[in-house]
Amino acid sequence: MRASWAGTLCADLLTDSQGVPLVVSSSVFTLVLTTVFGIWYARERTLSIHSIVTRPRELFYWLAVLVTFALGTATGDWTLELTGWTPGVSVLLPLGLIASIVLAWRLGASTVLSFWLAYILTRPLGANLGDWFASPRGDGGLGLGTAVTSVLFLAAILATVLHLTRSRADVIDSRSEDRALRAADPSRERIMLGYYAVVALATAGLLVWAHQQPHAAAASEEGDSAGAAAAPLTPEQATASFPAAEVAKFRTVAADTLARLDSGDQAGATARIADLEKAWDDDQATLQPRNQQAWTLLDGQIDQALKALRASKPDRATEVKALDTLLASLG
Numbered sequence: 001m002r003a004s005w006a007g008t009l010c011a012d013l014l015t016d017s018q019g020v021p022l023v024v025s026s027s028v029f030t031l032v033l034t035t036v037f038g039i040w041y042a043r044e045r046t047l048s049i050h051s052i053v054t055r056p057r058e059l060f061y062w063l064a065v066l067v068t069f070a071l072g073t074a075t076g077d078w079t080l081e082l083t084g085w086t087p088g089v090s091v092l093l094p095l096g097l098i099a100s101i102v103l104a105w106r107l108g109a110s111t112v113l114s115f116w117l118a119y120i121l122t123r124p125l126g127a128n129l130g131d132w133f134a135s136p137r138g139d140g141g142l143g144l145g146t147a148v149t150s151v152l153f154l155a156a157i158l159a160t161v162l163h164l165t166r167s168r169a170d171v172i173d174s175r176s177e178d179r180a181l182r183a184a185d186p187s188r189e190r191i192m193l194g195y196y197a198v199v200a201l202a203t204a205g206l207l208v209w210a211h212q213q214p215h216a217a218a219a220s221e222e223g224d225s226a227g228a229a230a231a232p233l234t235p236e237q238a239t240a241s242f243p244a245a246e247v248a249k250f251r252t253v254a255a256d257t258l259a260r261l262d263s264g265d266q267a268g269a270t271a272r273i274a275d276l277e278k279a280w281d282d283d284q285a286t287l288q289p290r291n292q293q294a295w296t297l298l299d300g301q302i303d304q305a306l307k308a309l310r311a312s313k314p315d316r317a318t319e320v321k322a323l324d325t326l327l328a329s330l331g
Contacts, residue, residue: 072123086140
């Protein structure tokens with residue numbers, strides 16, 4: 001459990017604090033995981049979790065768990081960034097991929113390979129489910145909130161653990177595993193490798209297609225329309241409906257971000273604006289109902305600032321312009 005948390009935290013820190021693009025972190029974690037599996041197999045000649053009976057194999061396992069969760073977090077976030085899908089729609093991709101893996105396993109694919117592929121996908125699936133349950137209905141979620149969602153997930157985990165403890169359905173004796181290994185068909189496994197390659201290509205094609213859909217333009221247009229719609233609003237009008245202390249907090253973070261940018265500290269500016277994103281998201285449920293027009297204006301401007309600072313190749317003029325626009329609205 002701690003290894004999974006550490007992996008998730010590692011991926012989030014690289015993105016939020018260090019400003020590493022998700023495509024880079026996803027690629028790095030893929031390379032690291034491949035290296036871990038390569039060394040593990042070269043040393044132990046197996047990657048099966050049922051063969052973890054020595055300390056070195058246990059260490060390799062926990063290292064693989066840490067990296068798989070980091071990879072799952074990075075690739076899941078990167079997928080959402082590419083597609084712009086709502087939380088409900090985003091659940092379908094990892095769910096569909098896990099279903100395709102189960103099908104491949106049933107048809108004779110390598111059990112070990114199928115397990116690790118599915119394991120990697122559990123991280124984005126769980127994150128997307130959590131976002132879907134917790135996000136407001138206006139954002140495509142179920143509106144259950146973070147607390148209720150956490151309770152539901154905890155209940156599901158406890159129910160699963162209790163069921164497995166009583167049924168012992170997850171226990172595989174060594175004789176059953178030996179028979180399964182002997183029954184494996186190498187030629188069928190090679191065929192299913194081709195199946196996995198087709199699934200990977202189809203997934204890549206889907207992501208490319210989704211990325212090319214109007215969502216990116218629509219988001220930009222929304223920001224432009226928000227700016228146009230709010231053009232008549234003075235800074236006083238844009239923030240009048242919101243608590244002064246909250247507005248001051250947003251303004252302080254935006255000003256700090258600009259100051260770090262002016263000093264040449266790109267990484268520091270990218271890390272600092274993450275505080276603005278978190279504070280704004282935390283206050284959404286309180287601020288949005290107070291004044292939808294003003295909230296939409298500021299939300300669009302914050303999104304533009306985040307996009308500018310987190311670009312793979314940041315343009316300083318674009319960053320400064322986005323922050324100046326936001327600060328002007330914040331007063």
